[in-house]
Amino acid sequence: xxxxxxxxxxxxxxxELLRLLAQHPQAHVEVITSRSEEGQRVADMYPNLRGHYDNxxxxxxxxTALGACDVVFFATPHGVAHAMAGELLSTSTRIIxxxxxxxxxxxxxxxxxxxxxxxxxxxxETAVYGLPEVNREAIRTARLIAVPGCYPTAAQLGLIxxxxxxxxxxxxxxxxxxSGVSGAGRGTNxxxxxxxxxxxxxxxxxAGHRHLPEISQGLRQAVGGPVGLTFVPHLTPMIRxxxxxxxxxxxxxxxxxxALFEQRYANEPFVDVMPAxxxxxxxxxxxxxxxxIAVHRPQGGDLVVVLSVIDNLVxxxxxxxxxxxxxxLGLDETLGLSHxxxxx
Ligand SMILES: NC(=O)C1=CN([C@@H]2O[C@H](COP(=O)(O)OP(=O)(O)OC[C@H]3O[C@@H](n4cnc5c(N)ncnc54)[C@H](OP(=O)(O)O)[C@@H]3O)[C@@H](O)[C@H]2O)C=CC1
Ligand SMILES: CC(=O)N[C@@H](CCC(=O)OP(=O)(O)O)C(=O)O
Numbered sequence: 001x002x003x004x005x006x007x008x009x010x011x012x013x014x015x016e017l018l019r020l021l022a023q024h025p026q027a028h029v030e031v032i033t034s035r036s037e038e039g040q041r042v043a044d045m046y047p048n049l050r051g052h053y054d055n056x057x058x059x060x061x062x063x064t065a066l067g068a069c070d071v072v073f074f075a076t077p078h079g080v081a082h083a084m085a086g087e088l089l090s091t092s093t094r095i096i097x098x099x100x101x102x103x104x105x106x107x108x109x110x111x112x113x114x115x116x117x118x119x120x121x122x123x124x125e126t127a128v129y130g131l132p133e134v135n136r137e138a139i140r141t142a143r144l145i146a147v148p149g150c151y152p153t154a155a156q157l158g159l160i161x162x163x164x165x166x167x168x169x170x171x172x173x174x175x176x177x178x179s180g181v182s183g184a185g186r187g188t189n190x191x192x193x194x195x196x197x198x199x200x201x202x203x204x205x206x207a208g209h210r211h212l213p214e215i216s217q218g219l220r221q222a223v224g225g226p227v228g229l230t231f232v233p234h235l236t237p238m239i240r241x242x243x244x245x246x247x248x249x250x251x252x253x254x255x256x257x258x259a260l261f262e263q264r265y266a267n268e269p270f271v272d273v274m275p276a277x278x279x280x281x282x283x284x285x286x287x288x289x290x291x292x293i294a295v296h297r298p299q300g301g302d303l304v305v306v307l308s309v310i311d312n313l314v315x316x317x318x319x320x321x322x323x324x325x326x327x328x329l330g331l332d333e334t335l336g337l338s339h340x341x342x343x344x
Pocket of ligand 1: 007008009010011012013014033034036078098099148149150182183184185186316317
């Protein structure tokens with residue numbers, strides 16, 4: 001069995017990791033941390049886990065206990081993995097970080113967007129961006145994996161086929177994205193209250209969101225040059241889900257975009273290119289580690305519109321983290337992740 005440690009087990013991504021690992025045939029969670037819930041039984045806090053983790057208790061983070069694990073997931077706010085990763089990497093454990101600590105390759109850019117100094121710039125060379133559909137080979141040997149953010153996963157998977165093939169104008173890309181409220185985490189937050197977020201929808205961070213540099217970094221890699229990206233996130237009254245509507249201009253009208261997407265993702269277990277004309281719904285991916293994509297060219301014009309949906313807590317966080325673990329440990333990539341979504 002693979003010995004697992006989780007730092008930050010009380011947030012939504014932490015409990016989602018536990019749910020997914022409960023059905024993973026080779027995973028055993030040995031350590032789960034919470035400073036505020038030390039000594040509490042996990043299944044008392046999250047009754048959905050009763051019968052799965054009846055003896056597991058929260059403990060305070062301890063590098064010795066975590067370093068004895070084969071894999072340590074960080075499901076913590078930004079900066080926590082910076083502080084602990086160096087010491088943990090001196091053991092034989094692998095780190096899979098769900099926070100943004102190691103996603104941006106430029107530490108100064110990270111500092112500008114996250115409003116604090118980068119705590120471990122010396123580890124950036126080691127870190128691999130954990131988007132398997134792009135970086136699978138590097139993930140196989142990685143010791144430190146930065147799991148992509150939720151909006152960046154939906155946006156990059158929708159845009160990369162066009163940009164890699166040189167079929168969209170990289171100077172003008174629009175990512176119009178909607179997120180469910182769980183994307184804001186479990187912490188107390190006025191905007192996440194039921195009365196503040198239900199029966200209403202709004203854009204936020206139009207001037208600049210911290211996922212803008214992350215999406216741009218991935219798109220630049222796909223293009224091999226600069227990109228002009230406008231990213232507008234919205235909060236929508238649902239618990240889980242990201243819906244990305246992605247716009248660009250087609251530069252070669254002779255190419256069959258449906259075939260292009262189908263070929264690009266033909267061997268990807270967790271990307272579903274839907275039939276031409278489809279409109280993927282967020283509920284079709286709820287609870288599943290899947291990105292469903294549909295590509296449109298309205299009225300056969302110059303504009304390409306890609307629709308990309310994920311569950312922010314699964315393919316947008318914890319599911320993608322488990323997918324990375326499977327790849328890094330040489331396991332079947334789909335272990336623990338092959339269940340279908342919840343419907344309705
Ligand atoms: N929600 C989402 O959809 C997504 C979230 N993410 C990222 O995943 C990470 C986790 O998010 P989320 O699950 O929402 O939970 P939170 O960001 O609310 O994380 C809370 C967890 O981290 C622990 N924690 C907080 N501070 C520290 C610290 N200094 N040292 C050790 N542990 C600490 C908390 O436990 P305690 O304080 O008791 O120790 C708690 O268990 C974040 O970086 C988030 O941005 C990524 C993609 C999607
Ligand atoms: C709806 C909502 O608030 N979403 C979060 C993004 C989700 C997230 O946690 O992203 P990181 O992993 O990069 O922190 C936000 O806009 O800040």
